Amino acid sequence: MADALLQIAGVTKRFGGVVASDNVVLDVAPGELHAIIGPNGAGKTTLIGQLTGELSPDAGRIMFEGADITDLPVYQRSALGLARSFQITSLFRDLSALDNVSLAVQAHAGHSFRFWRDARGEPELRDPARAALDRVGLGARANAFVASMSHGEHRQLELAMALATTPRMLLLDEPMAGLGPEESARMVETLRGLKRHLTILLIEHDMEAVFALADRITVLVYGRVIASGEPAAIRANAEVRQAYLGEQEVVTTAGAGHG
């Protein structure tokens, strides 16, 4: 697919004897919300790590907007418009929500070798930061300190920070992790609002959310892509049902066979 925004071409990553990414091929078209699902240990976070540049693949290439970014460092990928949220909340705990997001804005507002002016008084940093907080529904909590916010609010703040870097594409690593049903529903609504404007690669365990949001779904098992397609096709795919959706059933049957 020549017009894909993100192309993952044969990416392989090994940790000792474990193949965490096994010749992964995946295209994400501009504007689509592409979900990656898979059981624990399927290599989802390893894949995200290679997309953001924290891990480098042993083989294969990663292309973003037609340019090879396989060897670019983390901060340069962010500069190109590839933003991520973290599975385990990774915020600046000693700062307020607004300060957190302002930093993300600052990262994309030219260099930071500016030593004199009070950064907290700069409207060109504060205004976009407030806008990003509003977009995820945290506008009223701008001055709250991270340490005093709930887990659900942390997840929203994660998203706001990714948005504040004015990305072309969002990589969301389990944004619903640890959320209650009500908070999850709110997050789904927020993502639904974003998907019209942004290309999103979503890694998520919450199947309800995935099938509600995704335009396409890729299923990863033991680092390998076993299926990729529209939600209806994935739901109907026999291999997926056996390897993932019906995992419980298979285990039970196997257990019974031994008994």
Add this chain to the structure above:
Amino acid sequence: MKLTLRNAMVAAVVVILALLPLYASLTGNTFMMTLFTRIIILAIAAVSLNLIMGFGGMVSFGHAAYLGIGGYVVGILAKEGIDAGLVQWPLALLFSGLFALGVGALSLRTRGVYFIMITLAFTQVIYYVANGLDRYGGDDGLTIQKRSEFGGFINLSNRTFFYYLCLALLLAAVYLVWRMVNSRFGRVIQGARSNDRRMQAIGFPTFRYKLACFVIAGVLCGLSGVLLANHTNFISPALMHWTRSGDLIVMAVLGGMGTVFGPVLGAVALLVLEEALPHLIGFVSSIVTGKEVAAAKEYWQLILGPMLLLVVLYARGGIDGLIASARRG
């Protein structure tokens, strides 16, 4: 600026420092002048260390290196007959900055205890280099015959003038650090201390900012070394002994790491205690035994040590933290 207990305390310390020469000249107490000039100079070094350690999370255990470099550039040039301050001072700051650039470029690739060890190792290297400089006194050190010359209009040998010059430079340094930590640059430095991985993920090349911060701190501490050499008219490898680096860390921690004025309070507290505790012990021993026990005075560190322990265990914010929380009570 709001009138808080902390601001009042800072103002009080500044006023006391500003009026000290008056007191000294009225009482003829030149020792006070010498002591407080030294305190002010080392406070500049502590402010500089606090910039990287308190705000940047870079615990340098070799910060005395820049005291040494600043001092040795002045001393060596003086020995070679170049006593122009406009040559000595810029060169001293330049070499301090270059050394920081080299040390930082290598050590900032490591973290935690490795960073501490590498900064210590570099300082030990130049400590031994200085020991080997036979032409410049080796381990005996070198007396500087003449303080830095700035034409006719500035005379560093004037005790009062030199004191106020050091005080002005200290206040300028504190103001500079205050502006810097609140600027975009400072936000990046503190963000990298808090969560370096996230900083890179949102698009900051943190290494270059940390390195720049490390060099700025090195230059500032180099200035402290220049002043110290001019103050004592003497340089020796002891300037950069590792215990000196430790003293600077103690000043920053005692005063309050990561606060702009804390290290100044820490420097004053530590160095005044160093002077006062032996006298205090002598005084107490004379009450208890009827005559002063001179030998007991040597054990003043037995009192200072537990005091530091208490600060570290129960007052993480140092003296500054105690003052700031006194109102909340």
